[in-house]
Amino acid sequence: MFDDLSGKLGSVFKSLSGQSTITEVNIAETIREIRRALLDADVNYEVAREFTRKVKLEAEGQGVLTSVSPGQQFTKIVYDELIFTLGGTKDELRMANVPPTVILIAGLQGSGKTTFAGKLAKFLKDKKHNPMLAAADVYRPAAIEQLKTLASQIDVPVYSIEEKDALRVAKEALNAARKQACDVLIVDTAGRLHVDADMMDEVAAIKEAIKPNETLFVVDSMTGQDAVNTAREFNTRIDFDGVVLTKLDGDTRGGAALSIKQVVEKPIKFVSTGEKLDALQEFYPDRMAQRILGMGDVVSLVEKAQQQFDEDEAKKLQSKIRSDSFNLEDFYKQMQQVKKMGSMQDLVNMIPGASNALKNVEVSDDALKPIEAIINSMTVEERRNPAILNGSRRRRIAKGAGTEVRNVNDLMRQFEQMKKMMKKMSGMGGMGRAMQGLKNLKPGRMR
Amino acid sequence: MGFLEKLGFKKQERLDEGLEKSREGILGKLTKAIAGKDKVDDEVLDELEEVLIRSDVGVPTTLKIIRRIEERVARDKYLGSQDLQRILREEIIGLLRENDQDKPADFDAELPNKPHVVLIVGVNGVGKTTTIGKLAHLHKLAGKSVILGAADTFRAAAVQQLTIWSERAGVPIVQQGQNADPAAVAYDTVAAALKRGADIALIDTAGRLHNKTALMDELSKIKRVMNKVVEGAPHEVILVLDASTGQNAMQQAKAFTQAVDITGLALTKLDGTAKGGIAIGISSELDVPVKYIGVGEKIEDLQLFDRVAFVEALFKG
Numbered sequence: 001m002f003d004d005l006s007g008k009l010g011s012v013f014k015s016l017s018g019q020s021t022i023t024e025v026n027i028a029e030t031i032r033e034i035r036r037a038l039l040d041a042d043v044n045y046e047v048a049r050e051f052t053r054k055v056k057l058e059a060e061g062q063g064v065l066t067s068v069s070p071g072q073q074f075t076k077i078v079y080d081e082l083i084f085t086l087g088g089t090k091d092e093l094r095m096a097n098v099p100p101t102v103i104l105i106a107g108l109q110g111s112g113k114t115t116f117a118g119k120l121a122k123f124l125k126d127k128k129h130n131p132m133l134a135a136a137d138v139y140r141p142a143a144i145e146q147l148k149t150l151a152s153q154i155d156v157p158v159y160s161i162e163e164k165d166a167l168r169v170a171k172e173a174l175n176a177a178r179k180q181a182c183d184v185l186i187v188d189t190a191g192r193l194h195v196d197a198d199m200m201d202e203v204a205a206i207k208e209a210i211k212p213n214e215t216l217f218v219v220d221s222m223t224g225q226d227a228v229n230t231a232r233e234f235n236t237r238i239d240f241d242g243v244v245l246t247k248l249d250g251d252t253r254g255g256a257a258l259s260i261k262q263v264v265e266k267p268i269k270f271v272s273t274g275e276k277l278d279a280l281q282e283f284y285p286d287r288m289a290q291r292i293l294g295m296g297d298v299v300s301l302v303e304k305a306q307q308q309f310d311e312d313e314a315k316k317l318q319s320k321i322r323s324d325s326f327n328l329e330d331f332y333k334q335m336q337q338v339k340k341m342g343s344m345q346d347l348v349n350m351i352p353g354a355s356n357a358l359k360n361v362e363v364s365d366d367a368l369k370p371i372e373a374i375i376n377s378m379t380v381e382e383r384r385n386p387a388i389l390n391g392s393r394r395r396r397i398a399k400g401a402g403t404e405v406r407n408v409n410d411l412m413r414q415f416e417q418m419k420k421m422m423k424k425m426s427g428m429g430g431m432g433r434a435m436q437g438l439k440n441l442k443p444g445r446m447r
Numbered sequence: 448m449g450f451l452e453k454l455g456f457k458k459q460e461r462l463d464e465g466l467e468k469s470r471e472g473i474l475g476k477l478t479k480a481i482a483g484k485d486k487v488d489d490e491v492l493d494e495l496e497e498v499l500i501r502s503d504v505g506v507p508t509t510l511k512i513i514r515r516i517e518e519r520v521a522r523d524k525y526l527g528s529q530d531l532q533r534i535l536r537e538e539i540i541g542l543l544r545e546n547d548q549d550k551p552a553d554f555d556a557e558l559p560n561k562p563h564v565v566l567i568v569g570v571n572g573v574g575k576t577t578t579i580g581k582l583a584h585l586h587k588l589a590g591k592s593v594i595l596g597a598a599d600t601f602r603a604a605a606v607q608q609l610t611i612w613s614e615r616a617g618v619p620i621v622q623q624g625q626n627a628d629p630a631a632v633a634y635d636t637v638a639a640a641l642k643r644g645a646d647i648a649l650i651d652t653a654g655r656l657h658n659k660t661a662l663m664d665e666l667s668k669i670k671r672v673m674n675k676v677v678e679g680a681p682h683e684v685i686l687v688l689d690a691s692t693g694q695n696a697m698q699q700a701k702a703f704t705q706a707v708d709i710t711g712l713a714l715t716k717l718d719g720t721a722k723g724g725i726a727i728g729i730s731s732e733l734d735v736p737v738k739y740i741g742v743g744e745k746i747e748d749l750q751l752f753d754r755v756a757f758v759e760a761l762f763k764g
Contacts, residue, residue, distance in 0.1 A: 036506055042693030045500045109716065109744075110572025110689060139744070141580075141611035142604040149603035149625075193719040220572060224503035224693025226721035247571060250656040252695035275571070275601070 022059045022070045030071035031056060034078055034293070041253030041292045044228045047262045048255075055081050079289055086261055086268065087285035093269070094213045094241065099183035100132075102174065102210050106203050106238060107218035108230055109191030112246035114143060116218050116272055117188040118150030119280040124184050125154060132182035134173030135160035136206065137190040147188055154277060157182065166190065170206045187212070194233035204237045215240040216269065219256060221248045227256035228263045235264040242269035245283070249273040255292050321422050328383040331415060332375050335368055373401035374411055386412060487520055495535075502724035502761045505694050508731070512538055536758050542731040543754045550683050550710055552738040552751050554589035562594070562640035563647045564673055564680035566633075567713075568666060568703055569687035571654030574715035574741055576605060578687050579649045580612025581741070581749035586647055587616055594643065596636025596650035597622035598629040598669060609651050615746055619643075629653065633669045637676040650681070657702030670707045685738065687713045690723030700729040709733070714752070715741035722761055 031052055038048035059077045064070050095101045103120065105113050114137065121131045133151050135158055137143035144160045151158045157180065159173035170187050177185040189206065192199035207215060217240040219227065234240060243264075245257055248271045257268060268283040320326045375383060377400030382389055389397075389412060391405075398405045492513055499509040515538045523530070546552050549559045565582075569575050576599065583593045595613050597620055599605035606622050613620035621636040633650050640648035652669060655662035673680040686709040688696050703709050712730065714723045717740045726737050737752040 039500055039506050040694055042503075042695070045497055108691070108719075110574060112572055140608070142608035145607045146602070146604035193716070195719055220689070220691075222570070222689075222692045222695040224691060224696075224721065224725065225501050226503070226691045226719065227693075229720045230691075247656065249659075250570065250695065251658045251698055252693070256693070 020064055022062045022064060022074055024056070024060065026070040027056070027059070027074045030074050033071075034075065037294055038255060038258070038292065041255035041294065042222075042224045042227070042259075043255035043292065044225055044259035044263075047228065047259045051081075051085075051258070051262070052078070075293070079293060082258065082289035082292060083285045086257060086283075086288050095184075096213045100174070100177045101184045101214070102212040103184065103186045104170075104189070104203075104207055104210065104212035104215045104238075105187060105218060105244075106189050106215065106234060106240070107191060107244075108193060108220070109140075111191065111218045111220045112272060113137075113191060113218045114146050114150070114188050115275065116216075116244055116246060116270070116280075117147065117186050118154065119272060119277050120186055120270075121151065121156045122154045122277045123280055124186075125156060129184050130182050131156055131184040131186055132173065132177045132180065133158045134169055134185060134187040136166040136169045136173075136187050138164040138166050138169065139190045143188075143190065150277065166202055167205055167209060170210050174210050185210075194230045200233070200237050207238050214242065216242050216244050217266070218244045218246060219260065221245045221254040221256060221271075222250060222252040223256040225259075227259045231260040231264050235266065240264075240266060242267050244268075244270045244272060246272040249279070253292055253294055254288060257288055258292055321419070324419075324423070326419055326422065328375055328378065328386055328415065329380075331418075332372070332383070335372065370401070370403060370407065371411060374398075374403065374408055377401040386415065487517055492517075498762065499724065502722035503693050503696075504724035504761075505697065505728050508542070508724075508728035512542070536755070539727060539758045539761070540754045542727050543757070544730045544734055544736045545754075546736040546738060546752075547710070550738075552711075552736075554585045554591070558591070558646055560677075560679065560682050562637070562645045562677065562680075563682050564637055564640065564650070564677060565647065565683045565685060566650050566652065566670060566673070566681040566707065567685050567687060568652050568707060568709070569654060570656050570699055571602075573654065573687045573689040573692070575599070575654060575687045576608050576612065576651055577744065578685075578713050578715060578739070578741055578749065579609065579651050580616060581746055582649055582739070583612065583616040583618045584746045585749060586649075587618055591646040592644070593618040594636060594640045594645040594648045595620040596632055596648060598632040598636070599651050599653040600625055600627045600629050600632060601653040605651070605653065612746075629665065630669045630672045634672045634676060637673045637680055641677055657699045657706075663702060663706040666703075667706050683711060684709045685711050685713050686735075687715055688723070688726065688729075690714050690717045690726075690740075691719060691721035692725065694725060696725040697729055697732070700733055700735075704733055704735075709735055711736055711738040713737075713739040713741065718742045718748070723757075724761060726757075 035048055035052050038051065039045065043051070055074075055078050058081075059074050062073075062077075064073055068076075093101075093103070105117055105120075107113050117133055121133055124131045133147055133156055135144040135147045137147070144158075148158050148160070159169065159176045161169055161172065166189060173185055173187065176182075187206065187210065189203055190199070192203065194200065215238055217231065217234050217238075219231065223230075231243075243257075243260055243266055245254065245268055248254065260266075261268065268288075271281050271283050273279045273281055320330055374397060377397045378389075382393060382397075389408075394405050394408045394412075398408045401408070495513060495516070496509055499512060500506070504512070516535060519534050519538075551558070567575050567579055579595060583595055586593045593616070595609060595618060597606045597609045599609070600623070603625070606625055610620055610622065619639075621632060621639050623632050623635070629652065633652075636648055636650055639645075650669075650673075652666060653662075655666065657663065670681060670684070684703075684707050686700060686703050688699070692699075700709065700712075712726060712735055714726050714737055717723055723740075729735070730737055737754075737757075740750050740752050740757075742748045742750060
């Protein structure tokens with residue numbers, strides 16, 4: 001039975017055999033996978049390359065956790081760095097000292113500007129502000145109608161004119177907001193391509209004229225490689241203050257978020273997650289990072305390992321292994337630690353490749369039970385000093401555990417083998433150092 | 448350097464040399480690196496990979512293209528530069544499906560059904576309504592009688608938007624206002640097309656994210672009811688894709704195919720810097736042709752898809 005279990009888990013943990021630090025070689029495969037994950041998620045080609053290169057440099061030489069492979073640990077480092085990069089300074093909307101606060105909204109066609117304008121108006125209204133919307137998209141058929149329809153649902157005034165003059169709409173709306181004592185003016189503009197010189201001039205002129213407190217760049221989260229070009233150009237022309245990611249209720253991996261963040265270094269302020277007017281949320285860098293990597297399971301495995309293995313315990317264990325005094329009592333504790341990390345099946349499923357390799361094998365939590373039963377049938381003395389286990393003791397234990405002597409013998413043999421292996425490993429890396437390495441994984445410590 | 452002229456590059460573009468590696472440079476390098484050899488340098492393949500990935504072709508399709516190039520180089524050896532250019536183009540063009548005879552893209556072509564019913568679908572903001580406005584205009588110019596159906600009854604002012612396009616194109620529209628049952632609008636549009644003897648009916652639908660089951664079911668229903676008026680309708684289901692969309696477009700195409708069995712693609716917003724490379728993988732994997740491309744906001748800014756021009760654009764600036 002112990003044979004079975006170790007066989008099942010053997011292939012899974014093969015990767016940890018004796019590799020004590022992260023090196024270029026032992027994470028080469030992982031780097032390839034991560035780079036591909038980033039590209040699949042639509043992270044820009046250059047951004048993906050630069051990002052993995054930077055993280056690799058920082059990760060090399062770090063001690064490896066005993067419970068994971070160098071590749072898995074590297075994935076965790078990438079994940080943390082992603083969160084760090086995506087997050088950064090998280091500032092709220094900048095409100096004017098003297099109202100009205102002016103918010104300008106710009107972006108490509110179809111990115112969701114008008115819907116976002118409506119959502120933002122509702123968001124501010126819910127915070128006891130008194131917003132006004134300005135319909136400065138004077139080109140797209142029925143854009144003004146669309147804004148008016150949305151505004152009527154939340155009872156917010158809209159300023160619009162008949163003439164196709166976006167600059168005039170924006171300027172006049174500012175006066176109207178002052179007159180009507182609206183403390184926030186949200187200016188919706190027409191969608192425009194970043195290569196359309198006239199239209200980019202127009203939005204730059206609007207910005208110049210109304211001097212917004214906050215300029216937001218709205219971008220479709222499904223955008224591909226081109227996200228860097230558009231973000232860069234809009235940023236050059238209107239120096240926006242923040243990014244709004246829309247349509248995140250779809251199943252896109254949303255790599256554009258990382259590309260844009262890297263290229264323009266502006267915070268992501270809102271995400272839009274549905275067509276209803278209340279479907280507007282704050283941005284959570286960790287959720288976005290998981291989404292982009294598409295590898296949340298590896299991340300949570302590493303995190304669980306971090307939570308559960310406490311440093312002191314690890315140090316104690318290490319010295320025990322070194323001095324050869326690791327016994328069945330310690331082994332039992334380790335088993336309980338592993339169990340704390342979740343069900344065995346969950347654990348196995350979280351290891352990349354393992355769930356495939358072990359597709360037809362069910363690893364149930366019961367797999368550990370016969371082993372526990374055997375150890376439980378031992379006296380404290382026997383657990384601490386397995387050497388005293390003679391034939392009659394083994395027969396008694398087998399009986400107590402409801403099993404056969406053969407299985408007790410198997411367990412003891414495997415235990416001795418494991419001890420040897422652990423000693424070998426501890427000589428090479430050291431759990432203590434690995435645990436030190438843990439601290440270095442925190443995003444704040446990356447640079 | 449005959450291939451440069453073949454691709455339409457002008458001499459002055461050589462000024463760019465030394466500034467940045469340009470697309471021509473990559474093609475040139477590719478040629479030099481493999482002419483006369485039976486293996487392509489990794490470095491060169493990396494650059495080809497970069498061009499394709501940057502065009503949103505996506506990792507799986509990019510790898511497929513590179514593998515094919517490698518295979519052909521291994522088999523045919525001693526390729527001249529022109530052969531190589533041809534092969535690269537051939538391999539990519541080969542992934543793009545050809546248009547079906549019974550679903551002509553050419554506006555002058557005779558339509559196989561009367562009325563020929565076309566359903567337009569896609570996620571939010573890709574340009575469905577604008578595309579319909581342009582299609583209506585071009586069909587009308589070609590002498591067809593057109594009728595529009597405003598079955599996007601969900602988004603604020605979508606009906607007004609399509610109404611404005613119908614006025615610009617000078618074609619009638621069937622609409623029941625916002626919040627009406629979209630299936631009923633679709634049904635009535637097909638019925639009106641039949642009654643008035645229209646040549647073609649173009650039906651707009653609300654943008655919907657492909658992972659929203661209820662909305663996709665609604666779309667299936669819209670499609671089903673049309674068949675009750677005219678057997679075989681809709682004869683075409685066009686999925687509109689935004690060229691700036693990345694790899695998610697593949698999921699979109701699969702989900703819409705599952706719900707309403709798309710028969711063709713329209714690739715919009717190609718007037719920006721996005722290349723729309725994901726269309727290659729979609730066309731290949733789902734076996735649907737790209738029929739149209741959108742290249743601007745004006746009513747005439749719609750063109751028939753040209754495989755050769757599309758592939759050449761991938762390798763230009």
